[in-house]
Amino acid sequence: MFKHDFVILYAGGIYGGASAIKSRLLPLLGSGFFVSGLTPSTSLSVLASTSAKTSELEDIKKAYSKSLEKLESDFRASCRENSRLKSQLENVKYEATQKQVDALRDELDDQNLKSYQSRLHSLEEENQRLQTKLMQKTQLETGGRRNTTTSDKNGATPDEKIEPYQVEPVTSPVSGISPLSSYDPLQRSRHQLAVMRYNELFSGGRIEAMGILRRHLDDHDMNQCIIFHAVMEAFNVAKAHFRIYRNRVRTKLASATSPPSIENLDELVQSHINVHATYAVDVASMTEEVKIAMERLVPRLRIPSTALGFNVINEFIQDACKLAWECCTLAQPLDVYRPVYANEVIDDTKYRRSHDSSYSAVLVHHHIWPCLVQNGSVIAKGEVCTKRGRPVYGVYGTPSESENVSGRNRTHGNTRSCSPILRTASPGTRNLRSLQRLERQLGRAPVRQHLR
Structure with missing residues (x-):
């Protein structure tokens, strides 16, 4: 029977084979168990080796189970660490994206603020220039009437009436729409x-x-x-x-x-x-x-x-x-x-x-x-x-x-060539010369200095 059991359980591995049978069946047989063909001393040595192998097997099983539990705990810890790192990575990505969005928003806000400030500055300067021009025009209109009345009373000459005001340099910068532009x-x-x-x-x-x-x-x-x-x-x-x-x-x-x-x-x-x-x-x-x-x-x-x-x-x-x-x-x-x-x-x-x-x-x-x-x-x-x-x-x-054609086509009885026609001064030229002569007699500057 034991031989058949050895043959059946030979391929049992760690949990099978002759060692399992010996460790489980031999203690049940008691001290009266003797294998055929074995002496009592040999049977005791077999039992001792069997118990030693059994204890060794138990130790191996405990060590394996402990190592398996440790591996499982390490795996669970690594999974937790992986999930924690993944959440941290997502948080870092979200923060980086938010920083980029905030930076772009700040840059756009700065650009809009600068454009609004420059536009406001130009509008303020244009407003100041127009107000200054309006004030100058009002002052000049008031002073012009006064100066014109005074010059008429004092008998001002025509040269003085050409420009009754002094030219003062404008110290304020000219900005906005240029007065030389057609869009002014x-x-x-x-x-x-x-x-x-x-x-x-x-x-x-x-x-x-x-x-x-x-x-x-x-x-x-x-x-x-x-x-x-x-x-x-x-x-x-x-x-x-x-x-x-x-x-x-x-x-x-x-x-x-x-x-x-x-x-x-x-x-x-x-x-x-x-x-x-x-x-x-x-x-x-x-x-x-x-x-x-x-x-x-x-x-x-x-x-x-x-x-x-x-x-x-x-x-x-x-x-x-x-x-x-x-x-x-x-x-x-x-x-x-x-x-x-x-x-x-x-x-x-x-x-x-x-x-x-x-x-x-x-x-x-x-x-x-x-x-x-x-x-x-x-x-x-x-x-x-x-x-x-x-x-x-x-x-x-x-x-x-x-006039030119009539002068050229003039015919004469003799064969002599035509005498040159004397061109007299026009009445307008005579009037101009008499006017200039009168001005020289009065000692005044000529009225017409740019005839052409």
Whole structure:
């Protein structure tokens, strides 16, 4: 039986085999157990070795169970540590993300704050500049009336009336919208006002001047040419006067005690012109120069009145000079288009035809009203008359072609060549020379120093 048990339980491993049978069955058999073929001493030695192996097996089992428990406890501890580290890692990631978001938010807040501060600073400076300009304008208006009254009472000369105020350097920095910019509200307002007054002068002042000229000169085309040249000469004289005034202001600002920088000099000059130019205009002197310039065109223009000359439209010339001065004082000045020929081809972008024009004719017979331009762009159209026939006069600044042709085609009975034709001075030139002679006798400066 035991042999069969040994064979059956041979592959039992630690918990099976002969040792298990011996440790469990032999104690039950008692001291009377004897294996066949074994002596009692041999049986005792077998029992002792069996008990020793049994105790050794128990020790191994306890050590294994302890090591297994230790491994399990270590595994559970490592799992807890892993979960703790994972939670810490998630917390660190969340904190890093929050820090990045806070940093970006702070950066955006700083940028917005800086932009708002710079914008507020520029608006405050612009407000201060406008308030200063308004205060200066109010003070100058009050002082201008007082100074004008005083100068009229004391008999001030025309040169003193040109600029009754002293040029003081502006110490506050010019910021915001530059006065030289076309987006400046003041420049835009003055530009619109000048264009509106130009159109009003065409529709109102021109009609009144034409009615006055009709009483003295019964030539409708010539009257229109006189009005046209009055406006042209008014702009020429205004440009000459404004050039002198601007150079004088620029020189005084540049030679001040604390001169401004080159970048701000033009802006300061324009700011000064915006405030003082209205009081610096000498309308009487400009009107006289316009009439003298028109008298130089007498061979091509007819004098409306022998006794009064061009004084019959003196009020219209004064209005034209005031308007031309306002157009010149703008940061982007307005000017009139100057045609080269009287009988030029009509340009529909610059002129419109009059009601008595012939629409089949493409050449300009005479100009009625000049075209207002700014930097080459048309602001307000002019008016011309187109009809067939000989124009009133030829090229501007030269005698008419009919006079030259009649002089060249003059025939004589003999074969001798024609003698040169003596060109006498025009009545306008004679009047100018007599005026200059009278000024030299009185010891005064010439009234007209810029004829061209």
